[in-house]
Amino acid sequence: MANLNIDSVKSRTFDAIVIGSGMSGGWAAKELTGKGLKTLVLERGRDVKHLKDYPTTNLYPWEFPHHGVIPTEVQEANPIVNRCYAFGEDAAHFFVKDKEHPYVQEKPFDWIRGYQVGGKSLLWARQTQRWSDFDFEGPARDGFAVDWPIRYSDLAPWYSYVEKFAGISGNRDGIAELPDGEFLPAFPLNAVEDYFSKHVKKSYQNRHVISARCAHLSKPNPIHLEQGRGQCQERNLCQRGCPFGGYFSANSSTIPWALKSGLCTLRPFSVVESIIYDEKLGKATGVRIIDTNTKQAIEYFADVIFVNAAALNTNLVLLNSTSNRFPNGLGNDSGVLGKYVAFHNYSAHISAEYDGFKEWTTDGRNPAGGGYIPRFRNVYKQETNFLRGYAAGFSAYRRGTDNSDGIGQTLKDNLAKKELGNWGVGSHMMGETIPKESNYVTLDKSQKDQWGVPLLKISVDYDDNDEKMKKDYIEQMTEMFTSAGFKNIRAESDHRAPGLDIHEMGGVRMGNDPKTSMLDKWNRLHACKNVYVTDGASMTSTSCQNPSLTYMAMTARSVDHAVSEMKKGNI
Amino acid sequence: MNRRIAIRNMALVLASAAVLPSCLNNDKGKPVVQLKHLKINADQENLVSNVAETILPKTNTPGAKELGINLFIFKMLDDCNTKQQQETFLAGLDEFDDAVKKQYGHSFNDCSQQERTAFISSMEKPKPENGKKDEPAKSAVFYNMVKGLTVFGYTTSQYFMTKQVVYELVPGRYNAWFPVKKQAV
Numbered sequence: 001m002a003n004l005n006i007d008s009v010k011s012r013t014f015d016a017i018v019i020g021s022g023m024s025g026g027w028a029a030k031e032l033t034g035k036g037l038k039t040l041v042l043e044r045g046r047d048v049k050h051l052k053d054y055p056t057t058n059l060y061p062w063e064f065p066h067h068g069v070i071p072t073e074v075q076e077a078n079p080i081v082n083r084c085y086a087f088g089e090d091a092a093h094f095f096v097k098d099k100e101h102p103y104v105q106e107k108p109f110d111w112i113r114g115y116q117v118g119g120k121s122l123l124w125a126r127q128t129q130r131w132s133d134f135d136f137e138g139p140a141r142d143g144f145a146v147d148w149p150i151r152y153s154d155l156a157p158w159y160s161y162v163e164k165f166a167g168i169s170g171n172r173d174g175i176a177e178l179p180d181g182e183f184l185p186a187f188p189l190n191a192v193e194d195y196f197s198k199h200v201k202k203s204y205q206n207r208h209v210i211s212a213r214c215a216h217l218s219k220p221n222p223i224h225l226e227q228g229r230g231q232c233q234e235r236n237l238c239q240r241g242c243p244f245g246g247y248f249s250a251n252s253s254t255i256p257w258a259l260k261s262g263l264c265t266l267r268p269f270s271v272v273e274s275i276i277y278d279e280k281l282g283k284a285t286g287v288r289i290i291d292t293n294t295k296q297a298i299e300y301f302a303d304v305i306f307v308n309a310a311a312l313n314t315n316l317v318l319l320n321s322t323s324n325r326f327p328n329g330l331g332n333d334s335g336v337l338g339k340y341v342a343f344h345n346y347s348a349h350i351s352a353e354y355d356g357f358k359e360w361t362t363d364g365r366n367p368a369g370g371g372y373i374p375r376f377r378n379v380y381k382q383e384t385n386f387l388r389g390y391a392a393g394f395s396a397y398r399r400g401t402d403n404s405d406g407i408g409q410t411l412k413d414n415l416a417k418k419e420l421g422n423w424g425v426g427s428h429m430m431g432e433t434i435p436k437e438s439n440y441v442t443l444d445k446s447q448k449d450q451w452g453v454p455l456l457k458i459s460v461d462y463d464d465n466d467e468k469m470k471k472d473y474i475e476q477m478t479e480m481f482t483s484a485g486f487k488n489i490r491a492e493s494d495h496r497a498p499g500l501d502i503h504e505m506g507g508v509r510m511g512n513d514p515k516t517s518m519l520d521k522w523n524r525l526h527a528c529k530n531v532y533v534t535d536g537a538s539m540t541s542t543s544c545q546n547p548s549l550t551y552m553a554m555t556a557r558s559v560d561h562a563v564s565e566m567k568k569g570n571i
Numbered sequence: 572m573n574r575r576i577a578i579r580n581m582a583l584v585l586a587s588a589a590v591l592p593s594c595l596n597n598d599k600g601k602p603v604v605q606l607k608h609l610k611i612n613a614d615q616e617n618l619v620s621n622v623a624e625t626i627l628p629k630t631n632t633p634g635a636k637e638l639g640i641n642l643f644i645f646k647m648l649d650d651c652n653t654k655q656q657q658e659t660f661l662a663g664l665d666e667f668d669d670a671v672k673k674q675y676g677h678s679f680n681d682c683s684q685q686e687r688t689a690f691i692s693s694m695e696k697p698k699p700e701n702g703k704k705d706e707p708a709k710s711a712v713f714y715n716m717v718k719g720l721t722v723f724g725y726t727t728s729q730y731f732m733t734k735q736v737v738y739e740l741v742p743g744r745y746n747a748w749f750p751v752k753k754q755a756v
Contacts, residue, residue: 060732060740067643067727071650188747233743363749364742400736404722407626407691415726416735420751 009301014040014265016562017287017302019272019317022119024535024551025308026250027162029258031559032306038263040300041255042270042289045115048094048122050228050251054241056090064089083500084112086123091239094122104444106459108497111312111504117268118251119310120502123239126215126247127546128168129372129391130159130179134379135543142378142387145340145435146511148540149521152179158553166248166552167224169368170213178210178374178545184218186211187368191360192396192423197371199484206379207480209394212372215248215549227253236365247367269293271451274321275305275330275531283530283571284330290451304530304562304571308555311536312341315441315507316456318533331525334515337508339440341460342542344501345390345431348470348493350477352486353422354396361398361420370395373427375544377472386468390431391544392477398423425486429473432544434465435506460498503547505539523558530571532558604642606649609657615664617680619644622714623721625687633730640724647720656716663713670710
């Protein structure tokens, strides 16, 4: 019997455990196995295998029962996820439905989740920009949150490392506040995007409109072909999963790579209940999961643990990992666990028309989405009555007119005849929000989910800084649009709840001081040296770049550190 | 290809349903399409199909019934509209047919093709404002729902997306600067 037990423990023991298989978990799996570690990857949802599990990927619009529209019953049953722009008939199966996993909204928060192997990396908008020191120095310079324990130079080689493997298209624009990377050819700006870019360059100091940098294989390198991925075919149906592997997802790239090593065990249907802490050894020894099919609790053991459950779920796992040593959650000596959660403010957009470049249109589709405007507010100095600033998307498009006038042959002719109208232009803001102690997540004291894990209670809201910033975005963009000669300018501010940006961050922030932060400069818990957090939870501040690329770089860097610590015998 | 035939057959079934004698106590007859929420009788079903066919008739190219767009309309009404929208639709349908009866002395289903086209054409024209900002008449709401779904069904149909305005699942290109002159219309 005893022997059986030992054997059983042995079969449940690995060198490393990764919690989560999405954007950052996939990278942790790839890097750990790449360095020869026997790695267990835990995923709470089902498996989604590249190509095999993309049921809608090759469907034409008329092949969907409702031609793309989500049925009313589903919409009414899912008010939260239904607000997400990508929740359509072609991708609904990759989103968590509201009832599947409830949470408590102390304040309105639209928590958008993808519980499957690959997580939300299947569904992301694929925008990838590096941070710069204007971002890492932000909190220290402007006096909020805590100082980042790292600077751009710490991450730069790792950005390069992950960019080469993932495949990022872009131009080397030479902008200090948005460092260049290892790029595949960019998707070009079209006539009106290019016109606006030149206009802005000429009329403003330190404002740029560049081709959006994105995780698409515009021209694959051997390393991408080796992953079994091919050139992006400009379908722009990425949320279905790509039959060409044209965009980066954990499913098409890092997870199969990790599995190919022979060192990776992927375990779907595994909800992590908590991380096991051994007080005698003074470190984490493993992870306790609930198998979602059998409801059985199982323990797995490892020398090092990477927590990549997605920002808020990583908070939940740590908060629920209590012991005598850590009664308030693993590594939570400072009391800041779950606090200083922040997000991106997406609540304004602006559109207009341009009566020019009539001789040009576009042909095909642009997976990059068009242009990107890096942050230009308060970059070199504090110049407004609010802190920090915003990036913005910018795109121009020329569509055929939709004329459904008349009936009979007239109507048929009108529908088939696509006359080109004016160019339309649009922009949306992506504002940095200031992390605050009053924006927090915690465990609900009484309600549990079907696996016995406490529900997460979310209390996150906008503040006055966000309002001022939004006002400024609308003013500045209106002025830039006006001076460019755009007409029919319509700025709109909406009242979406936080969360719909799908860029929630923080709660397990990095910092130099264990008294005010959870993680050290290697993304490792100050108080538990063999647990690393390298997803959105680790973010000390949010800046305004799309964050995924930074999570990838941080993860690769942290794995490198963890393995060197293991070699030295420190872990 | 098989899909196409299946849809056509369904459309044929539906078209022939109009001429089948109803063997129910209910003199309105039993609808052909099985719906989950929307309760309509055969007359109402035919009326909607006939309105769709009048909006989008068979010419030298297929019409609504041949393309099964009337079936799509019922599916969308049933699955993608709220209870309230469905109630408005039905009330509008009755109001619409009452207006037809008032004008021609019989139901839309018994109208000649000319009468149908004339009446639908009148629905197309915005009513002159009578000075009051009233809610639009229910019949107008009904008509706009049928028209909207007919247009949506048609422009996202296999026929339209392969024969009229070709939809590319895999463009394989992005030309950011494309001369309008070169665009195939």
